[in-house]
Amino acid sequence: MASFVSTDCVLPSHQSGFGFVHGQDRFCGRSNILHLQSDCKSPRSLSFLLSVQDIKPHVAVRSKGRSSLSRTAAVRHLTGSVTRTHGLRFAVVVARFNEIVTKQLLEGALGTFKNYLVQDIDVVWVPGSFEISVVAARLGKSGKYHAILCIGAVIRGDTTHYDAVANSAASGVLSAGLNSGVPCIFGVLTCDDMDQALNRAGGKSGNKGAEAALTAIEMASLFEHHLK
Numbered sequence: 057m058a059s060f061v062s063t064d065c066v067l068p069s070h071q072s073g074f075g076f077v078h079g080q081d082r083f084c085g086r087s088n089i090l091h092l093q094s095d096c097k098s099p100r101s102l103s104f105l106l107s108v109q110d111i112k113p114h115v116a117v118r119s120k121g122r123s124s125l126s127r128t129a130a131v132r133h134l135t136g137s138v139t140r141t142h143g144l145r146f147a148v149v150v151a152r153f154n155e156i157v158t159k160q161l162l163e164g165a166l167g168t169f170k171n172y173l174v175q176d177i178d179v180v181w182v183p184g185s186f187e188i189s190v191v192a193a194r195l196g197k198s199g200k201y202h203a204i205l206c207i208g209a210v211i212r213g214d215t216t217h218y219d220a221v222a223n224s225a226a227s228g229v230l231s232a233g234l235n236s237g238v239p240c241i242f243g244v245l246t247c248d249d250m251d252q253a254l255n256r257a258g259g260k261s262g263n264k265g266a267e268a269a270l271t272a273i274e275m276a277s278l279f280e281h282h283l284k
């Protein structure tokens with residue numbers, strides 16, 4: 057909706073005679089971006105015919121040579137809620153390689169889902185972390201899930217194979233999320249040794265599977281409740 061108001065503003069001399077003032081629309085009282093079109097030649101004090109469009113509220117009207125904060129723009133914060141899980145569906149893709157670790161990561165994740173009343177979960181097993189992303193992509197494109205949790209444990213050996221698997225898993229999970237539009241959560245450990253991995257799968261460093269499940273819940277809620 058466009059409504060026209062007029063006001064006197066003192067603005068820096070405009071070459072183009074056009075500009076923007078963020079101000080208040082007298083008719084509806086909402087602060088908006090005001091498109092300015094100068095209708096006089098004076099470079100210093102210009103009276104403007106303002107066209108107002110209903111655009112996201114902004115701030116600060118410069119008038120009479122003084123800048124003033126006319127009103128604070130309304131700012132909305134959108135956050136997924138971990139307490140709004142009813143109806144949310146999840147898939148978990150878990151690698152069997154280093155199962156002594158990934159099984160505990162999975163148990164941590166399922167425990168989190170249970171604690172947050174998630175009732176719809178499919179668990180898909182794959183041979184290794186390298187295979188996670190192609191399955192995550194397929195599940196994402198199925199349209200059946202609100203988020204996909206990817207779990208694995210890549211542990212460095214004697215060769216550079218670790219780098220190939222770890223980097224492929226990370227970029228693959230990222231691509232699966234971007235291409236499918238469904239949040240794909242990276243719960244794949246990349247560790248120098250088994251102790252590091254076990255410490256993060258229910259040991260003294262916590263359970264990264266449980267943490268990643270909470271991320272999956274928040275992202276599923278954000279997309280379902282705010283970004284549709």
Ligand SMILES: Nc1c(NC[C@H](O)[C@H](O)[C@H](O)CO)[nH]c(=O)[nH]c1=O
Pocket residue numbers: 151153154183184185186187208209210211212221
């Ligand atoms: N060394 C690890 C692997 N290697 C296997 C690969 O993930 C993949 O299955 C294979 O290259 C065939 O495509 N996988 C892990 O998850 N963790 C490792 O430490």
Ligand SMILES: CC(=O)[C@@H](O)COP(=O)(O)O
Pocket residue numbers: 210211212213214215216217218219221
């Ligand atoms: C991450 C791996 O692929 C690695 O565990 C394999 O071990 P290695 O580098 O000794 O072949």
